Amino acid sequence: MASAFLKRKSWYVNFVDGHGRRRTVATTARTKAEANRLAAEIEQKAERQRLGLEQLPSESSMTLAELCRWWLDQRCSPHRVYNEEKRLERHVLRSKLGATELRLVTADLIDDQLRAMERAGLSAWTVNGVRAVLRTVYSRARKARIWTGPNPVDDVEPRRIPRKIPTTLRAEEVPLLVAHVPYEWRDLFATALYTALRKGELFGLQKADIDFGLGTITVARSYDRDTTKGGHADVIPIAPPLAPFLRHAVESSPSEYVFPAPDGSMRKPSLDPQKILRRALARAGLVDGYEHVCRRCKAKGMPHQERHSDDELRRCPQCGMKLWPRAIHRKMKFHGLRHSTATLLLRAGIDAHRVQRILRHSDITITTETYGHLNIDDLRPALRALPNVEFSGTSNDVVDAEFAETCDPHGKNSRISSTRLLPAAAAEKTKAGTAANSEAIPASYPVGETGFEPATPWSRTKCSTRLSHSPPCDSVGSTGASDRSQRRLGGSPRGQP
Numbered sequence: 001m002a003s004a005f006l007k008r009k010s011w012y013v014n015f016v017d018g019h020g021r022r023r024t025v026a027t028t029a030r031t032k033a034e035a036n037r038l039a040a041e042i043e044q045k046a047e048r049q050r051l052g053l054e055q056l057p058s059e060s061s062m063t064l065a066e067l068c069r070w071w072l073d074q075r076c077s078p079h080r081v082y083n084e085e086k087r088l089e090r091h092v093l094r095s096k097l098g099a100t101e102l103r104l105v106t107a108d109l110i111d112d113q114l115r116a117m118e119r120a121g122l123s124a125w126t127v128n129g130v131r132a133v134l135r136t137v138y139s140r141a142r143k144a145r146i147w148t149g150p151n152p153v154d155d156v157e158p159r160r161i162p163r164k165i166p167t168t169l170r171a172e173e174v175p176l177l178v179a180h181v182p183y184e185w186r187d188l189f190a191t192a193l194y195t196a197l198r199k200g201e202l203f204g205l206q207k208a209d210i211d212f213g214l215g216t217i218t219v220a221r222s223y224d225r226d227t228t229k230g231g232h233a234d235v236i237p238i239a240p241p242l243a244p245f246l247r248h249a250v251e252s253s254p255s256e257y258v259f260p261a262p263d264g265s266m267r268k269p270s271l272d273p274q275k276i277l278r279r280a281l282a283r284a285g286l287v288d289g290y291e292h293v294c295r296r297c298k299a300k301g302m303p304h305q306e307r308h309s310d311d312e313l314r315r316c317p318q319c320g321m322k323l324w325p326r327a328i329h330r331k332m333k334f335h336g337l338r339h340s341t342a343t344l345l346l347r348a349g350i351d352a353h354r355v356q357r358i359l360r361h362s363d364i365t366i367t368t369e370t371y372g373h374l375n376i377d378d379l380r381p382a383l384r385a386l387p388n389v390e391f392s393g394t395s396n397d398v399v400d401a402e403f404a405e406t407c408d409p410h411g412k413n414s415r416i417s418s419t420r421l422l423p424a425a426a427a428e429k430t431k432a433g434t435a436a437n438s439e440a441i442p443a444s445y446p447v448g449e450t451g452f453e454p455a456t457p458w459s460r461t462k463c464s465t466r467l468s469h470s471p472p473c474d475s476v477g478s479t480g481a482s483d484r485s486q487r488r489l490g491g492s493p494r495g496q497p
Contacts, residue, residue, distance in 0.1 A: 002043035004035035011035035015042050018049025064105055065098035067147065068137055075140040079200070079223050082270050084133060091117060091130045102147055107155035110134065114156065124159035131156055167332040168340040168373055169193075171347075173286055180283040185276050187249035188259045189337070194242040196341035196359050199334060201228060203267045205258045207250050212243070219360065223269055234360045273334045282327040292323035342371035 002015035004027075011029040016022050025042075029035040062070075068088050076084055092098045097105070097113045114127050135153040142151065169177060174193055181189045188202055197205070200222035209218040220226070220233035227233075238246065246258070255264035281287060294304040294316035304316055311325040338359070345355045346368075356367040 002039035004029070004032065004039045006032070006035075013039040013042055015039060015046060018046050020050065062102050062146075063098065064100055064102060065093045067102060067141055068092060068098070068134075070146065071137045071140055075144070079225060079269055087129065087133060092134070103149070105152055107152045110152060111156050114159070118159075124161045127159045128161065131158060165373055166336055166339050167330050168336060168343045169286075171344055173284075174340075174344075176284045177280055177286065181280045182276065185273065187245045188273070189277075189280075190242060190245040191249070191259075192334075192337045193341060194239040195236060196338045198222065198229060198338065199273070200225075200269065202259055203257075203269070203271075206256050207253065207258055208256070210238075210246060210250065210258065212238075212247070215243075224266060228360070230360055230362060232360075234357075236358055236360075277332065277334050277337075278329045281330055281332065286330060287327045288330055289328045290325040291328055292325050294319065294321055294323055296321045339371050339373065342367060343373045346372045 002013060004011055004013050006012075011027050011032070011034070012024055013027055013035065014022065014024045027035055027038050029038055072081055072085055072088070091113070095113060097109055100109065110131075114131060117127050117130065118124075131153060135151065138147060138151040138153055141147040178186060178190050178193070191197065191205075192202060195217060197219065201219055204221040204223045204225070205217075205219075206221075209220065210216075211218075215238045216235050217238060218233060218235050219228060222228045249258050253260055253264075257264070257266055259267065261267050289307055289309050290311045292306045292308060292314050296319050297304040297316060302318070304318055306314065306323065307328075308314070311327075314323045315321065316323055342355055342359055345358065346352065352364055352368050352372070355372070356364045359367055359371060361367045361371075
């Protein structure tokens, strides 16, 4: 039976654990009642563990890095080993967290590691990727009974990923990009644009999957696996512009693969065509601008650089040397070609169901919300469908001068959303009242026995200056007005012009 006792101003609990061994642990209890309550709870949990109703705490001496190595060797999918190993080596295996024993790893330690990654400038997508891998590692270890404790990653909240608009190609940019892709990669890039196949599906595509007689492509594998990411095989048609590229790829391939490596083997998953895409975009001029750098000033430790939209010849204002233009690449990945295919099809008026079949998505919302990206030009026809309203302004209408001064011609710096128009009669009445007031208001008023004060802004409802001596009635032009009206700076009595 569990018992509590006081030792060195701290309360301890003595109990029999789930393995049947007697243990003594320190508690945070401040009173004997709290210590007895904790002892009862610990004894009840230990009894459930002895009866097999709860899992026993693991006493493994493995570290988190060793557990990750076990997962990579025994439970990780072969096509994911390379990427996951690089991810874990960078963020977990070589860190202080990786050297921590499993029994000491808590949700707080994992969250601290993720926060350190955020402070290092890593994106929320990368942080969530590490969290997901660690969660999978613990889950597989619990199923294999290597770790019998809880999964601490479940208590670590995922980071919120801001939704961004991926960069896609326009219809006129597709042939321009394909023309600047290197010769040995041109067939693969054209197939990616006209079929929306993923990188693994392109690398694993075989000659037997293409039927030129029926004009179809069977997508049944990714890399060397017998299934795709979606877990099902699909048949898609061959677009007429794609047929010459596919025939050339099949005829020039020395092996069973359509896009093999130079030695005829399947291209490795680690091969990233991202560099090929960036160079092709730069050669085609599909960039976000150019950064002109002076190499001489940079070598002297005084770098000078300018950003322009073109790569025209320019000279350094400091030393007069020619500036070296460097293309600022678009933030576009190879997977962006798949996004481009979906976006171009939707812009061309193809219904979403057929686009879903081409991209082989299980849900149409993935096609429309994740892969279909509309730009500003796609929204203009929708706004043109609104009812047309004719502008009915005439030459007799005048613009209020107060609003005209606050509005620029383009409305960019305006403090109001529209220009207020006044009828001609009201405008003339306003001009007449303004002229009468300007003649009646003297240049200055006495404010006391010492000097004068120039006229200050005022309104009908609030006077900015209270006069100690009211001006004579004839100077204001308000005979018979009340004392309150006389105290107004240049104001006329209510009801009089």
